[in-house]
Amino acid sequence: MMKNSSSEQKDENLTTKGMDRRAFLQKTTMAAGATIGLSLANSFHFISASAASSSSMMNASGSKPDLVFPVISDIHIHNTSNKTLEKFIVTLEQLNKVAPKQDAFVVVGDLTDYGYSSEYDKFMSAFNVQKQWGTVSMFAIGNHDYWNGLSTADAQKRFLDKTGMESIYYHKIMKGYHFIVLGTEDGKTEGTFSVEQISWLSEQLKIANADDPKKPIFVFHHQPIKGTVYGSEWGFNQNRDVFYDTLKEYPQVISFSGHTHYPLDDPRIIHQKDFTSIGTSTGAYLWLDAGRIQGEVPEGADILNQALIVEVYNNKVLIKRRDIHHNDWTGEPFEISYPANKQNFKYTEARDTKPPFFTKEAMLSINNEMTTASALAIMFNQAKDDLLVHDYKVAAKNAETGEVAKQFLAFSEFYKDPVPNPLTLKIEGLQANTAYQIEVHALDAYGNVCKTPLKALGKTKAAENISI
Known part of the structure; x- marks a missing residue:
């Protein structure tokens, strides 16, 4: 972003x-x-900013998850500098160690800094070297991926050609779990999700819910929905309510968004009201809320590099926060119980009054x-x-x-x-x-x-x- x-x-x-x-x-x-x-x-x-040790990767009951996938975003591979590329390689290597059996790998937009061919080539070369055999790649397009001087249509075509994605927005099913990946439709910073795309989303949610209403539905979009996660003030206004109300009907949805570069350490990075939303931080540089003397981009901001690892069990989803730059976990895993019930949501805005x-x-x-x-x-x-x-x-x-x-x-x-x-x-x-x-x-x-x-x-x- x-x-x-x-x-x-x-x-x-x-x-x-x-x-x-x-x-x-x-x-x-x-x-x-x-x-x-x-x-x-x-x-x-x-x-210590790391409250959970590497042993927390093991489920207390000893059961194995049905599905495991990392989620990262905002890599910002650059045309002339290799700094973010080097961080991306470290991310891939580290995630392979802590999650050696990945079913999918999701990147929620801004793979590149300007959407140049050379940036995509760097990204894909690094990714393909580290990609685990059989892992399904799912990439969303972000606003930076449009910033190459091409028309919107040509920028989207380049994204698809370079990444191998089937469409700007698409729906996949893995081991009975539904993944819906959305795509911002132009290079506007706040993001654009048309009524047409949201209508398509609505149809896909109906399909996923009919398949099994007790299972989570995973939705991915680069810009956050305003009024949800930490940093969502940087989300989109156009069709915001239509988008939100479409998801609102399905409490089993877990919505992942990037764009903000806000860190995973803040507990507001997860939000529950009608469904679950979670921010995905960045692999490039930190951004923070305005109004503090350290500034929105404080000293050392380019050190930050974080990722999520999602473990899906038959009755819950664990979302683990990884400090790649510190090679350790940060905070306790978020645990979301299934079948989803809004009355049992614990990551609400009212969760902390002390x-x-x-x-x-x-x-x-x-x-x-x-x-x-x-x-x-x-x-x-x-x-x-x-x-x-x-x-x-x-x-x-x-x-x-x-x-x-x-x-x-x-x-x-x-x-x-x-x-x-x-x-x-x-x-x-x-x-x-x-x-x-x-x-x-x-x-x-x-x-x-x-x-x-x-x-x-x-x-x-x-x-x-x-x-x-």
Whole structure:
């Protein structure tokens, strides 16, 4: 997915690595945020973003799945650079190790960066070398795959010729399970799904449901449906409601979408209401929600490389999240029970009402080495949450007047492996030689705010006198 890079904010190199008590005290001014004087031994460490070990690939009951298939998207193979190609090869190699018996392999759009022949050739050459024998390939076309200067029809023809797909949208049945692959119909960033294609989708869903209403139906489309998964604000408006209402009749549907480049680590990457939706992240570069000081494309964004592995059993579907860049799993697998029942959906928008919290040992301090006449640098222990601490709301109040001088949101940097703890942030645009009361509130992925913030008192340095 291509977004306007002019909105990107440059992130300062503020990440600090774990340190012992002595180093921490030497670098900072200790302040309130919890009980001062409590031991800091072992309180600062890196939070592992990988909550599940490789052993989680084994089903607890020991039963083998009926069907296994990886799902990836947004590879963005480039004409002149091989960086994303190299990441793609690593992805294929790693997925072959953790899923050695794949029935299908699905790519949900943006195979290429510009839809050039050379990009398709790179993609297919790498894929064919690693493809497992007997695995069925299913590729969807994305908006980037149209960006080659060709007419829409010719861009689609190139996609079909190069990938061997039978059509822009098609329906396959594997081991009794239905796969419906849709295709955005032009190069518009938000995506285009015509009434004609949605009508075709409706007919295919009827066929799949008549075949066996108790089984999942897998649907794939590059752009997400607005109002569903994390990042779906980048989804399509045209015919959105018609598309959604078509799927709404079938709670057994699992809809996979790419396009956003939003990471799998956020629990909102899966969404259940009338059916199940899930985002597929990216193999190219990270993109995040706007409004945080790190920017939508934070420092190190091109490291991200993630994939899903889907295991289908007779009474459930497990969706496992893989950090390719970290060679490990991230989070617990999503488990969807069948036959599907909306009343039993657990990945709903109302799933999390518990706010995050700072432990009693958590501390907020001022980093004197990074403090200037116009900025304070703060360092604090990360908060905890039952799912994910997503943001921090930071406020700097003039200690004398109580007026809020600066306020902003910052990511917890949950997208990093490992997640930095303590986290260091810089508060800029302050007055020289002025004392400020700093408050830090933690917010989780669902917007719940901690009840008790961390607090500290800090003072900017005096302005330097410049003699002429």
